[in-house]
Amino acid sequence: xxxxxxxxxxEEREQVVSPWEVSSSGKIDxxxxxxxxxxxxxxxxxxxxxxxxxxxxxxxxxxxGVFFAHRDLNDILDAYEKGEKFYLYTxxxxxxxxxxxxxxxxxxxxxxxxDAFKVPLVIQLTDDEKCMWKNLSVEESQRLxxxxxxxxxxxxxxxxxxxxxSDFDYxxxxxxxxxxxxxxxxxxxxxVGIFGFTGEDHIGKVSFPPVQAVPSFPSSxxxxxxGKDHLRxxxxxxIDQDPYFRMTRDVAPRIGYxxxxxxxxxxxxxxxxxxxxxxxxDPNSAxxxxxxxxxxxxxxxxxxxxxxxESVELHRKLGANLEVDIPVKYLSFFLEDDAELEHIKKEYxxxxxxxxxxxxxxAKVLTExxxxxxxxxxxxxxxxxxxxxxxxxx
Amino acid sequence: xxxxxxxxxxEEREQVVSPWEVSSSGKIDxxxxxxxxxxxxxxxxxxxxxxxxxxxxxxxxxxxGVFFAHRDLNDILDAYEKGEKFYLYTxxxxxxxxxxxxxxxxxxxxxxxxDAFKVPLVIQLTDDEKCMWKNLSVEESQRLxxxxxxxxxxxxxxxxxxxxxSDFDYxxxxxxxxxxxxxxxxxxxxxVGIFGFTGEDHIGKVSFPPVQAVPSFPSSxxxxxxGKDHLRxxxxxxIDQDPYFRMTRDVAPRIGYxxxxxxxxxxxxxxxxxxxxxxxxDPNSAxxxxxxxxxxxxxxxxxxxxxxxESVELHRKLGANLEVDIPVKYLSFFLEDDAELEHIKKEYxxxxxxxxxxxxxxAKVLTExxxxxxxxxxxxxxxxxxxxxxxxxx
Numbered sequence: 048x049x050x051x052x053x054x055x056x057x058e059e060r061e062q063v064v065s066p067w068e069v070s071s072s073g074k075i076d077x078x079x080x081x082x083x084x085x086x087x088x089x090x091x092x093x094x095x096x097x098x099x100x101x102x103x104x105x106x107x108x109x110x111x112g113v114f115f116a117h118r119d120l121n122d123i124l125d126a127y128e129k130g131e132k133f134y135l136y137t138x139x140x141x142x143x144x145x146x147x148x149x150x151x152x153x154x155x156x157x158x159x160x161x162d163a164f165k166v167p168l169v170i171q172l173t174d175d176e177k178c179m180w181k182n183l184s185v186e187e188s189q190r191l192x193x194x195x196x197x198x199x200x201x202x203x204x205x206x207x208x209x210x211x212x213s214d215f216d217y218x219x220x221x222x223x224x225x226x227x228x229x230x231x232x233x234x235x236x237x238x239v240g241i242f243g244f245t246g247e248d249h250i251g252k253v254s255f256p257p258v259q260a261v262p263s264f265p266s267s268x269x270x271x272x273x274g275k276d277h278l279r280x281x282x283x284x285x286i287d288q289d290p291y292f293r294m295t296r297d298v299a300p301r302i303g304y305x306x307x308x309x310x311x312x313x314x315x316x317x318x319x320x321x322x323x324x325x326x327x328x329d330p331n332s333a334x335x336x337x338x339x340x341x342x343x344x345x346x347x348x349x350x351x352x353x354x355x356x357e358s359v360e361l362h363r364k365l366g367a368n369l370e371v372d373i374p375v376k377y378l379s380f381f382l383e384d385d386a387e388l389e390h391i392k393k394e395y396x397x398x399x400x401x402x403x404x405x406x407x408x409x410a411k412v413l414t415e416x417x418x419x420x421x422x423x424x425x426x427x428x429x430x431x432x433x434x435x436x437x438x439x440x441x
Numbered sequence: 442x443x444x445x446x447x448x449x450x451x452e453e454r455e456q457v458v459s460p461w462e463v464s465s466s467g468k469i470d471x472x473x474x475x476x477x478x479x480x481x482x483x484x485x486x487x488x489x490x491x492x493x494x495x496x497x498x499x500x501x502x503x504x505x506g507v508f509f510a511h512r513d514l515n516d517i518l519d520a521y522e523k524g525e526k527f528y529l530y531t532x533x534x535x536x537x538x539x540x541x542x543x544x545x546x547x548x549x550x551x552x553x554x555x556d557a558f559k560v561p562l563v564i565q566l567t568d569d570e571k572c573m574w575k576n577l578s579v580e581e582s583q584r585l586x587x588x589x590x591x592x593x594x595x596x597x598x599x600x601x602x603x604x605x606x607s608d609f610d611y612x613x614x615x616x617x618x619x620x621x622x623x624x625x626x627x628x629x630x631x632x633v634g635i636f637g638f639t640g641e642d643h644i645g646k647v648s649f650p651p652v653q654a655v656p657s658f659p660s661s662x663x664x665x666x667x668g669k670d671h672l673r674x675x676x677x678x679x680i681d682q683d684p685y686f687r688m689t690r691d692v693a694p695r696i697g698y699x700x701x702x703x704x705x706x707x708x709x710x711x712x713x714x715x716x717x718x719x720x721x722x723d724p725n726s727a728x729x730x731x732x733x734x735x736x737x738x739x740x741x742x743x744x745x746x747x748x749x750x751e752s753v754e755l756h757r758k759l760g761a762n763l764e765v766d767i768p769v770k771y772l773s774f775f776l777e778d779d780a781e782l783e784h785i786k787k788e789y790x791x792x793x794x795x796x797x798x799x800x801x802x803x804a805k806v807l808t809e810x811x812x813x814x815x816x817x818x819x820x821x822x823x824x825x826x827x828x829x830x831x832x833x834x835x
Contacts, residue, residue, distance in 0.1 A: 175617070175618075175621050178621060178625070179621060179624070179625055185618045185621070185622065214617075215614075215617065215618055215621075216614070217613070218612075218613050218617050219611070219612050219613015219614060219616075219617060220609075220610070220613060222613075223569075223608075223609065223612050223613060223617075224579050224609055227569050227572060227573060227579070227609075227645055228579065230573070230643060230644045230645030230648055231572075231573055231643050231645045232643065233643055233644050234640065234641050234642065234643050234644070235629070235638065235639075235640045235641070235642055235643070235644055235647055236640035236641060238644055239640065244629065245629075246628065246629045246630035246633065247628050247629070247630060248628060248629055249624060249625050249626065249627055249628050249629070250624045250627050250628070250629055250631075250632055250647050250648060250650070250651070251621055251624030251625045251651075253629055253644050253647045253648065254624055254644060254647065254648030254651075256644070257644070257645075257648075
């Protein structure tokens with residue numbers, strides 16, 4: 048390996064983004080990611096267009112750039128403007144018992160999209176994927192999917208327009224047919240190129256990409272979208288899921304379907320700092336929706352990476368480094384009030400506000416959010432099945 | 442490539458047996474196959490044991506060595522002797538509209554086993570596989586599966602004990618769960634070793650072996666075998682299917698299941714001679730169950746490879762070479778009467794009988810068989826669904 052190769056490898060090592068790994072030696076360079084993946088930046092004119100078409104203010108995650116990239120969002124909006132409907136598809140790999148806040152991001156944003164555009168939504172719980180990648184038993188994966196579904200339902204989706212399903216419960220019939228159609232169009236070399244599989248990976252992994260691909264096609268849901276094969280699909284997701292949909296979009300026209308459109312988010316950072324996604328396997332890197340007010344307060348105080356200075360004196364003089372400060376970052380996700388956020392950033396950045404004060408405000412915001420969630424979740428009974436039906440699709 | 446390599450490759454080319462290809466430069470060497478695959482020869486003592494346990498004469502295909510190899514047949518019989526039941530699993534890849542006689546061999550033998558042991562049977566129609574390997578559309582594969590199912594039902598299975606299903610109709614639920622369990626245990630390198638996939642093969646192929654593996658496990662059929670997870674399975678099949686079940690047997694104990702047992706057949710030869718399987722794509726290599734009496738007669742007269750001599754004089758003097766003679770081979774599959782077969786072989790081999798006479802006898806036997814089949818098939822209505830239920834499993 049010569050020096051140039053070595054340098055290139057090092058750069059690649061610096062930033063790894065795949066459906067199974069997000070790691071970086073520094074901050075994630077999203078511009079670089081957009082270039083690498085070939086998606087598009089979601090610019091202000093698009094945000095404005097969404098606002099105009101829906102007649103409501105853009106979601107916090109939209110106007111603050113949490114959702115920052117897309118594929119064919121313009122086309123979806125073109126169609127919507129002409130009176131065509133579309134449907135939403137999002138999902139979750141149920142790898143942990145309790146969701147953390149990072150997990151809520153796509154669901155909260157998806158709920159906004161559902162409300163704003165009044166469209167149906169399908170939510171795939173890839174219990175089969177987790178069973179394969181995380182070495183969980185089928186039963187445990189399904190149990191996690193059921194538990195996670197309660198959390199997802201608690202996000203307040205319109206149940207008359209939402210279909211939540213686990214792969215293990217639902218895969219089959221029209222769905223499986225589309226899986227096979229997709230699989231036929233994708234060579235092993237191609238998935239190696241896309242997903243980096245090796246010969247020692249098990250074939251369940253090689254088989255899986257079509258499972259995640261086909262909810263993009265309405266014909267996978269005949270009881271929902273019968274006769275609506277040309278209904279378009281929009282996928283809100285974090286950008287690490289892009290490889291799946293790059294593959295899906297490559298295949299779609301070859302099997303007579305629309306390419307799904309995407310709207311892609313950056314990652315909700317870990318308490319320790321912004322070098323990757325929160326990890327469900329490190330409980331101290333994340334706030335869970337099951338955490339108590341006390342736990343939230345403790346975690347924020349103990350682990351949330353601060354951009355404040357080492358001493359009060361220095362802080363008053365230099366102010367906080369907002370670029371690396373996690374409390375501010377979290378507030379920018381969950382504090383609704385733009386004016387208050389601006390005020391905090393200004394004061395904190397100038398040294399007028401201390402880290403402790405910002406953390407206290409964050410604890411309050413997150414505690415309220417988590418407690419609201421816990422109440423909603425308690426109202427979800429065991430009778431609620433994963434296999435919701437969409438009773439209205441118009 | 443050096444000379445030794447070249448020689449080895451040539452030997453390998455001489456005899457290729459895989460689920461997708463059977464070819465040989467001469468006769469298939471079954472002993473070599475048994476060695477290569479690692480299965481066991483089905484000897485006379487086993488045939489005798491089957492006769493003793495079932496209280497009926499062994500089937501023609503058994504006593505004449507059409508089914509000649511096995512894996513763990515002894516264990517199945519041990520269990521059966523102790524009063525344990527097992528179930529049968531066989532299948533068909535529906536790649537053609539009409540079945541030919543070679544296709545009937547496993548079904549006829551399976552019917553005998555079902556009757557003799559009074560056991561349930563599942564029949565998998567791998568329409569997904571044919572869709573992937575033969576470049577058929579999903580709809581066409583399913584249509585072929587439905588058409589083939591009628592032919593299979595016409596073989597006279599006990600409908601209270603038989604479940605015929607197409608993968609496209611049925612895969613899902615418990616079945617899919619087992620697929621994933623199997624897939625988790627098999628690496629890509631392993632399937633490359635077993636099936637010879639290349640990087641340019643599509644991932645549907647790589648995904649497929651588990652689909653064919655899991656009917657070996659009773660838990661794949663919860664509506665049939667609920668609470669009977671330790672029910673054993675015996676698989677009658679042609680030996681080219683062995684790689685699938687070698688893989689299945691390797692995996693079974695790792696996921697808590699019995700290894701399926703196998704009983705494996707040689708191939709029903711083409712009219713042109715015994716160098717491979719009959720091919721559905723060459724209509725003149727096979728007799729179809731849709732053929733008329735006239736077509737059967739013509740095909741036999743025109744294409745059936747004869748071991749007779751070039752002239753009547755020479756034939757009377759030397760007799761026929763029974764080793765290569767197809768009419769005699771076919772009669773040994775379908776002529777019930779052992780004594781008559783012996784008589785024909787003796788007379789024909791000694792030159793007392795001419796090829797024309799043997800072919801005439803064969804035409805009569807096959808015409809009767811095909812006409813019986815056509816009557817039975819006509820009685821199968823469109824109302825008969827692929828998704829038969831087993832109403833009795835004991």
